[in-house]
């Protein structure tokens with residue numbers, strides 16, 4: 001067995017093991033499904049309510065991806081701006097740090113106040129939560145171009161734009177993709193929290209309603225759906241990352 | 254062995270001339286005087302090595318020539334006109350190869366053609382044809398053609414420096430500035446690369462300023478060797494190394510050659526003691 005295959009096998013075994021342990025523990029200790037349903041019950045709920053769950057999952061995916069897309073555009077633009085200008089970097093950095101230290105979910109009530117409950121606050125929360133990691137990473141990637149490389153470029157009389165386009169941006173790409181993986185997961189946090197607090201649609205809202213009617217397996221089914229969505233997006237971005245910035249991992253492309 | 258005989262007639266303007274150039278970094282209490290008024294003139298096609306103790310301002314001289322910074326005092330002339338009056342085509346290479354890891358070796362070598370006029374205007378039209386052939390010709394010459402499609406990190410340090418030299422030369426610069434280009438290589442690779450650089454220089458009219466810590470390297474490659482004093486730097490001695498070309502590694506073990514190195518070494522050791 002190749003080391004790679006063995007590693008995959010081991011991590012798959014661990015995941016299965018956790019679920020088996022969970023199932024058995026619930027049975028052995030007689031834990032009520034009102035407190036912690038067994039995985040088999042959760043899967044049952046998933047199948048039983050599939051029809052009802054689907055529109056909520058689609059809604060959550062929609063708000064998350066829309067917010068994420070806006071977040072990426074804004075984050076990339078700000079990151080390029082801050083990374084390529086010393087002045088912008090020094091000026092904007094303290095503000096960014098200040099904003100980033102606010103727990104983003106705390107702004108949900110404000111969005112609700114402005115836009116009412118529903119889709120918009122969820123999109124905005126997802127957006128705002130994923131901007132910061134992208135800005136910081138892109139700016140870092142661009143600002144940390146080796147001084148000698150910059151000298152080589154400047155000795156060719158390259159303009160700032162030449163340097164940004166040929167060196168800064170490609171160099172920032174690995175940082176950018178690393179931040180995308182983090183951001184897409186964070187975007188889920190944002191949209192689900194917003195849905196839980198102020199929406200009548202989405203997985204967050206569905207879990208809220210299910211818990212108020214003590215349908216605990218459905219609550220957990222929502223959790224499973226979120227995990228599945230999050231993992232899928234993470235995997236998709238990892239694959240894109242491998243293709244686009246494989247050079248950063250020293251893999252032949 | 255005086256240097257006069259290497260210079261062209263005085264009526265021809267040198268390619269680059271430093272006229273009492275001084276550089277002070279920073280200001281106020283933290284000001285560092287890197288160069289005291291230094292004059293140096295380099296005729297077209299010459300090969301000058303700068304040697305001297307660490308921190309004496311060798312890299313600073315290269316940065317001035319590349320217009321990466323301005324002198325605090327004095328003037329620099331290029332072809333008789335003040336530097337900056339017209340664009341000077343410069344190629345530059347450092348100790349670290351600074352090749353871009355996301356590009357193939359060929360694309361790395363072609364990079365200056367994308368940036369430097371007049372090539373940049375023809376980039377779209379010629380990148381797949383003429384420019385590519387031009388890069389391949391250089392890669393062939395330096396023995397890298399089989400690695401043209403590889404990524405930089407798939408090459409050894411010596412090969413990376415060969416590619417680095419190709420990149421610095423592809424746009425036919427008037428002035429080639431090399432800052433300890435072989436400093437990180439082992440002795441044998443280094444000597445191989447001396448041969449490559451000598452060959453590249455002999456077949457074109459590029460003027461070279463080479464900074465090095467290796468006196469054998471300076472005497473092997475250069476027509477002239479400038480020895481600098483410890484910081485604040487100035488040129489202590491500017492002497493010719495007029496061994497016949499092409500030079501071979503064997504020649505570096507002959508008494509004439511050894512004598513030149515001995516003398517350079519003496520100068521540097523003496524100046525260091527003076528500074529202490």
Ligand SMILES: Nc1ncnc2c1ncn2[C@@H]1O[C@H](COP(=O)(O)OP(=O)(O)OP(=O)(O)O)[C@@H](O)[C@H]1O
Nearest residue numbers: 278279285287306307308309310311312313314484
């Ligand atoms: N950007 C800078 N700011 C302040 N001081 C500097 C700067 N660059 C160089 N110096 C100072 O100027 C002096 C000359 O620097 P330079 O890099 O030209 O030395 P060097 O001869 O190339 O040395 P080495 O052989 O170690 O590379 C040094 O003492 C250094 O401390």
Ligand SMILES: [Mg+2]
Nearest residue numbers: 311312313432
């Ligand atoms: Mg130096």
